[in-house]
Amino acid sequence: MSEQTDFAGILEKNEGSILAAWVEGQLSGSTRQGAISDGELKESSRAFLSSFTKAVKSDYNEQLSGEAWQPIRAHLTALSRERVIQGFSPAETATFIFSLKKPLFDLLRKEFGKDSGRLVDEYWKLTQTLDQLGLMTVEAYQNTRQEIIERQQQELLDLTTPVVRLWDSIVALPLIGTLDSERTQVVMESLLDSIVENEAAIAIIDITGVPTVDTLVAQHLLKTVAAARLMGAECIISGIRPQIAQTIVHLGVDLGDVVTKATLAEALKIALRRVGLAVGKIAPAKQDN
Known part of the structure; x- marks a missing residue:
């Protein structure tokens, strides 16, 4: 054995x-x-x-x-x-x-x-x-x-890159955290899919939640803008705080003809005008004596 x-x-x-x-x-x-x-x-x-x-x-x-x-x-x-x-x-x-x-x-x-x-x-x-x-x-x-x-x-990544439909033909992408190469790819895919799904003409990229913007982050943003334009949508970047504006100027980053705004609200006003809409106050209803 x-x-x-x-x-x-x-x-x-x-x-x-x-x-x-x-x-x-x-x-x-x-x-x-x-x-x-x-x-x-x-x-x-x-x-x-x-x-x-x-x-x-x-x-x-x-x-x-x-x-x-x-x-x-x-x-x-x-x-x-x-x-x-x-x-x-x-x-x-x-x-x-x-x-x-x-x-x-x-x-x-x-x-x-x-x-x-x-x-x-x-x-x-x-x-x-x-x-x-x-x-x-x-x-x-x-x-x-x-x-x-x-x-x-x-x-x-999917949860932190939600694309929101703000109005007919207007979508917004609020970014939170660091924007690296891998996340940029996810951002692009999410934004482009939303542009097609909503037939969007305007895409607002809000970077209020992005802690810092360096040359690499700016390049990622420009790539996203370029991809959206190829799909027929114009991009507006909001959330440009004073510190970020100074950093972009100091780095010599050229955002080209991309429209930038300090707040999402301001970006939305421009987006509405671009599609022929406007937001106004409603006159208070008259009260009967």
């Missing part, structure tokens, strides 16, 4: 006791017992242990390179994704694998305790295997968390 088949047979014979000891170890060492039920933890552990036993029986190698380990990889990827959502840390997630060491080491000691050479070999091979699985778990956790962060960043 080969070592590979021998160890797999030991796992199959003792799967119940291994599972019980493993689950108990996870529950006793967990700081987030409320995030996952005991039943869910036991079922996930049982499914993993079953797949682990099959993989060991088929291809017990420390590199985990064979197809027999694919179900293990899939299980750990799914588990890591769930743990990220549940708020587990990378260390807490990796404990799922590392907590399996003790019950398996105890079993090896029981089976090969009288053969020190064999015991050391089995210890070393199992340690390498579980360490690889632990690293795989942490990597899957990090990849999942990065995906979530990137998706949240994109959602935040």
Whole structure:
């Protein structure tokens, strides 16, 4: 009998006791017992242990390179994704694998305790295997968390670049925060889509919420203006505070023939005139004596 088949047979014979000891170890060492039920933890552990036993029986190698380990990889990827959502840390997630060491080491000691050479070999091979699985778990956790962060960043960009329809054929884009290259692309796409959707002739870009305007920010604004003009819409930039005006002059930035205004209200007045509209006060209604 080969070592590979021998160890797999030991796992199959003792799967119940291994599972019980493993689950108990996870529950006793967990700081987030409320995030996952005991039943869910036991079922996930049982499914993993079953797949682990099959993989060991088929291809017990420390590199985990064979197809027999694919179900293990899939299980750990799914588990890591769930743990990220549940708020587990990378260390807490990796404990799922590392907590399996003790019950398996105890079993090896029981089976090969009288053969020190064999015991050391089995210890070393199992340690390498579980360490690889632990690293795989942490990597899957990090990849999942990065995906979530990137998706949240994109959602935040979308939320911070809303295009508002102010009037027929007039839209406004209030900008808040720093305007970098990535965000400029989102701004352009949002503005151009809104111009098409609303058949807008005037687009007001309000930079009241932009903390500073340097050469790079000014270039991004001009690119956005140029893109809007290609779609047939004229742009007005509002929110030009005294500090920003001084900075633009100091940097020698040429905004060309772009109309600029200090406030959104002033920009809206010009936009209304450009489309043949005006805002005026309503005369107070006469009261009967």
